[in-house]
Amino acid sequence: MCAAPRLTTDEAEARRMALYSVLGQIPSGRVVSYGQLAELAGFRQAARWVGRTLGQLPADTRLPWHRVLGANGRLSLALGTPGGDEQRARLRAEGVGVHNNRVDMTRHGWRPMEYSG
Template structure:
């Protein structure tokens, strides 16, 4: 059996984030086997096919914020998807103590 690619490992980790929870880029990197590889997660997400069912919207930065520019369509899409899963925002931030996925 062949080893999964870096991208596959990252996508698999993201696919396991439960609805109503979020994970940070660093958390996903560590789970995928790439400690200190948060940037790798961002790179993998940029290459995610448009029709993918992987819950990319559940990945946020370590400050509890969305990483897209606030005026962008992707920011609004991610925000709406998280709100639809009852993830609450307070001043543009998500309370990681309450909503971060506890692996």
């Protein structure tokens, strides 16, 4: 298997900015999976990269990182951790129900084409 080509600093920054642009568009009360966010940003098969990139956001970011979940609506951040507790609190404050460590993606999933008119 071939390794992916290394990105230049400018390419890596452009890739992050594309991801952040889509992330910033997720409306309150809606969620996406890591894989869906990657695809919406133009990076198929990059769910793990999305997770690593969001994990590097500064603590004071205004980007709605809490609206990004694992496959099938599973919350990736553990209950009882500062990040996990903050994610659950933010989602609940937006009216997103969390049950058994999952969010109902049918009810709360963001489908951009439905919102674009």
